[in-house]
Amino acid sequence: MATFLRRTCRLHQQMSGARRYIQRHSLRFVSTSDKKESNLSIPFTPEDIADETKRKELHKRLEEHFKDEDLNSPKNRIPYGYEENVPEVDKFNYHTVWWFWFVIPVIVGIAIFNFSLNDYGLRSWSEREARLVMEEREKKGLPYVEKNYIDPSKIELPSEEDIEAWDVKIKI
């Protein structure tokens, strides 16, 4: 029995490890990126960056490889991402996207929000108007708001028969 349990546990551990391995490697999908691996001269792995000694070695390799490189040559160009083959089109597209997605919306947005949406809902106006009305009523010696602001004779209340059928809820 003990041997059976021991073997089952070991098998379970192996299965869990295998399952974790499968899970880790099963969620890959085909890359839809156009980029080719051969474009980069010195491929590296993340451990080359994480480890300090390996990072220094990589730095030396890169310096050695690129010591005679002309930084402005076309093959060293870092593309903006719009067009890989034609640098002028790439740069033009980059600038147009920023123009239409940042410059114009910010200018139009600031203009609208400061002029058209200024005092949205007449809030500032209502506060100014309230203060003016309050001053005027103070000078006349009247209260700020009269008890009968609406003329009671103009209010039509429902009759008792109408209210009977309704479910009236009063929330305090």
Added chain:
Amino acid sequence: MGLLILMALNCFCVMFLNKKDQTVAVVNCFGVWSAFSLMYWGGSGVSRESLSELFCVDIYSSSMISLSLWICGISILVSSCMTNLRGVFNSYLILVTLLCFLLVQCFMVNTLAMFYVLFESTLIPLASIIGIWGGQIERVPSIQYMAAYTVGGSFPLLLIFTTMEVHAGSSFMWFISMKTTSLNWLFWGGCFLGFLIKLPAFPFHAWLPKAHVQAPVGGSVILAGILLKLGGYGITRMMMLFSYTLESFGILVMSFSIVGSVYGAFMCLRQSDIKKLIAYSSVSHMAFSIMGLFSCTEVGMVGAYIMLVSHGFISPGLFVLSGINSEMVHSRKIKVMSDGVRAAPSLGFFWLVMIMANLGVPPCPVIISEVLSVVCVIALYPWVFVLLLMYFILSGAYSFSLYCQLTRTKKKIKMKVFFNEVTLKDMSALYFLFYPLAEVLFKWDLWAMM
């Protein structure tokens, strides 16, 4: 109407351009349309510039219109990795433009019948996008789930709209006003079920993680950024018909939402797939907007719309980042994606900013929305604070866990990652999704009713 004419004219002009130039031209057109749509934000009440026989726009509509145009443009900008997949990329441009056209009309239209038709028709382009450019074979059942939930949930709504039109003699939504005294729960359920499924509300959220996982990057951006907000907008219009008096039905929905927010945050904590995590995070955030909407208060409406608009920028940003990162390492597993972050440390910074914005760290407007929604709910039942406290703890936990897994995981898998795979175009898209939050922050009280 002027916006739709401008969209049609621009699309006609773009047709004559070179195939290669059409992508950037369409992206720029979306930027122009978004700037044009800001004209509809003028003044309180209904916008004068938008008035016509078919369309009528107020602040709720105009904010959704601007968001639609912005998000659809971003989805095309970030979809460059789909150029070599099955189908022709130009057909993606056509589908997204068509979807945006339908969305803008859906938010502008002033009759219930047209609103319903446009609400349902947005499903077709999205299902096509997922079906053609989705990642795996499971995209077919995900489309089935999405279609079944959406169409099944909104069929009662069709019956109710038909009844309202017969009863009122018109489907002009600004004139219809229904009395709520003799309505039963079946009727309330029929009115709001379709929109609650769209949002998605707990427990009708099952379709969203499936759809998000199978959708391409651009599809996820549109789904999270604007299509979920259709539900919130629909609820606003339905409540306008009932003069914002929902009483006990509103309390029931709020109760489910509170549980849903905790459930969504808990599910995020145990996810290893980044897209599923962001999908469940959407479920918990939308719960706050449901709480705000169904509280039938001005404070709640403001909180709900701040959440809808902010989430419309932040969630697509998270999906864009996950698309960039998963494209580098060819996996959606969070621990595997940490290799990509290690190779391109700028991604770590972007992840931090977006995770903090998603969490609601000030000055992101999400915190304003959460505070306002919490105020509405606690005003009704103070003991609900216990559940909301659980939500805040869990949301902090999953955000912190996500960031740690992305940036602090010990290397386990040897993988080759090329640092030039993170292009400036993708970084620009992230920036375009982040800076409009400043506008939401400065004008957060725009959605208060007068």
